[in-house]
Amino acid sequence: MSRNNSKVWIISQGRFLDIDLDRMVEGDVTGPCKEYKISDIGRYLLNPNSIEIKKKLIGGEVHYKQGPIKQIRKAFYKILPGASKRLKKNPMLSPEVIVSRYKLQIPPMKDSDLESHLNQIVEQLRPYDSVANKLVQLDPSKIFQIAGICEDVGGNYSYLKLQGSIEEKIKYLGDFISKGVAVILNKAYIADGLFELRGYDFLSYDPAKTFKLITYNAGGDQKACVLTENNKIDFYLKDCHLLKHMHLFEQSLKSNPSLSRVFNLCREGLATPIKLFFNKKLEIDYSKAALPEIYQDVFKTLNLELNKKNLIQPILNHLQIGISLSYILLSDCQQDRMHTDISVLHDLRALEPLRKNLPHVYSAVVKRAMISEAGRFYLLDSINGYSNA
Structure with a gap:
């Protein structure tokens, strides 16, 4: 079966094994x-x-170093009622936030020479960003820490831990401002039900x-591990609920052609997948909406x-x-626009009342499960x- 004709799949049905795992796990x-x-x-x-x-x-x-006067002022604020609120509002104690408003970005193009030429123009314009001037004016001797600020797809912001001396951190910001930088995450599973796909x-x-x-029981708990091609332990699953x-x-x-289509776009380089989310608390009230197409x-x-x-x-x-x-379409004229494809799966246990009241409807839906x-x-x-948008 060719690569283009093969569908994206995740996991097969399990089969019982009669092997001795004691020496392996x-x-x-x-x-x-x-x-x-x-x-x-x-x-x-x-x-x-x-x-x-x-x-x-x-x-x-x-974050600037605090002189004796600032340290005394900070200690004074801490002992006063409501000090924490005033401490945050006090500009003398707050860090300086330097953010670029430089939004020019060249989208992917079919003509690689044109794309390269336009990117060179972008690089030539970069020194005119206000951040570059502010960075030059910073005095490393007065700074004790600098954290990078990143913008993610969808407009979310996060901190980036910078390495090296204060001078090296300032240089890093100057070299990579408004550019994509590498960020290390602990793993693909980043939160409850949420996976990072990039x-x-x-x-x-x-x-x-x-x-x-392989799944098995050990110490009264379910365990699981993934093997290498040589049947050695590649890694253990820390959470079998996954x-x-x-x-x-x-x-x-298998059941939603729309979701399968999006993943094929990702395989062909026509879309960039961002996040995969499993959510049990949907904000859809089907009691007030029109019947879903299946019904x-x-x-x-x-x-x-x-x-x-x-x-x-x-x-x-x-x-x-x-x-x-959630994903981004490369053909979208708005490069940072987040698209979302949602599959709503429904547990057949919820249909038990239909067994008696509408048995024919129940049987028809069960056949599609x-x-x-x-x-x-x-x-x-x-x-x-x-x-x-």
Whole structure:
């Protein structure tokens, strides 16, 4: 199967193994062992090792040394009522924030020579940014710390820890202001249900490349590890709950053509994936909205009256999970505009009231559901749009 015709996949169904893992893994293995195949993307998402992404450096926060008078003033403020609030507002004690407003950025072009020429012009204009003048005026002997400030896709800001002496930090800001800089994250899984995708090279994705993932019990807890090509331990999973995310992601890719299409755009270099988010608290109230397309199709097929929808809408808000992919389209004229594709998966357990009240509807929806170790879910809705327009 060719690369272009192969779909993105994450994890296979598991199969039981009859092997002795005691010599391979940590702890005393008890109970059955299972083996899964995971893709290169799946391995990236589960890997506990650090990743590198790019963010735009837009400035710095300069912390000055405090002389004796400032130190006395600071101590005086601390002992007064409400001191913390006044301390933050006092300009004598606050760091100086230097931020570039330089927004000119050349989007990717088909003509590489033209793109290179325009980027040279951008570099020639860079010294006229106000930040460059402010950096030259800084006196390193009066500064005890400088932190970089980065702007992320979507307009979020974060600090960047700078290395070296004060002079080297000032030089770094001058050299890389308004440019993309490397930022190290602890791992791809950065928060509850949230994965960073920019650390993975989607252009290198090969659907035929697989890795073994083994689950087992040790010390009364479920454990899991990923093996190398030589069946050695590559890494252990610190949180086995992530496996449920992988199964849900796999189900979403299989059931939602829109999500699969976006990942193929990423593979072809036509889109840049940013974040993957698993969210159980969606802000969609299906009790007040129109019936999702799946139920409209079922009603039409079964020739049911629309007043029956009152029996369905109240249960659609329960046991949902949204899987959202945020990305940037390279063809978008607004380069920083964030696009989002959301798959709303619905747990079949929420449909139990329909077994008795609308059994034909229940049966029709069950036929469209997929079963995995994460549960029995069907695609309730598919939503896409963009922000920062």
